[in-house]
Amino acid sequence: MSDRRLRLTYNRGNLEMMAPSTGHEFSKTLIGRFVETLAEESTVPIYPLGSTTFKRPQLSGAEPDECFYIDNIEAVRGKKRLDLNEDPAPDLVIEIDVTSSSQNRLQVYADLGVAEVWVYNGESLVIQQLQNGSYITSPTSQFFINIPISEIAIFLQQAGQTDYLELVKAFRNWVRSQLKK
Structure with missing residues (x-):
């Protein structure tokens, strides 16, 4: 049996299990780092909770x-456990869709x-925003308004040929140039 951690999704009686690949893990780590860089350069406060399990029992x-x-930091800061019957869901979720669909x-x-989901399929980064209980595709993020988020995919595609920290530096410089526009 592999020592990789299984990711679980439960949706109205259906259980999905997935063992993330190294490519999946690298992409999620890099996009997470990019979000942190965006927040730093845009002075947008964030509170990262990684791959915390979120659930509404029975649902x-x-x-x-x-x-x-992002918007709901104060409601969850410092809590050891979250209860979505009382606490808000994360504002932004990152989903890597390289080997299995995130549709469920x-x-x-x-x-x-969840207000906004960024889905990366190995080629493009798509922003999904929650409106009236379902997601619609958006060209911009509600949290990083002045940044063309879809262009982040260009940096993600360079990940295989570029040193990780050099790529983060290049991304930071790009963000700074976007914020000056």
Whole structure:
């Protein structure tokens, strides 16, 4: 048996299990780092909670690849456990869709009330925003308004040929140039 951690998604009676690959883990780590860089350069406060399990008993639950609280930081800061019957869902979730579809997870995130989901499929980064209980594709992030988020995929595609920290530096410089526009 592999020592890789299983990711679970539960949606109205259906249980999905996935063992993330190294490519999946690298992409989620890099996008998470990019979100942190965006937040630093844009001075947007974030509270990262990684792949914390979020659930509403009897309905649905999921473990995002990465997640961040942005608008709701004060409601969860310092808590050891979150109860989505009382606490808000993360504001931003990152999903890597390289080997398996995140379509079922999008419904779970909608049920949980996640405001925005970024889905990376290995080629493009798509922003999904929650409106009236379902997700619509958006060209911009509600949290990083002045940044063309879809262009992040260009940096992600360089990951195989570029040193990790050099790529983060290049991304930081790009963010700074976008914020000056």
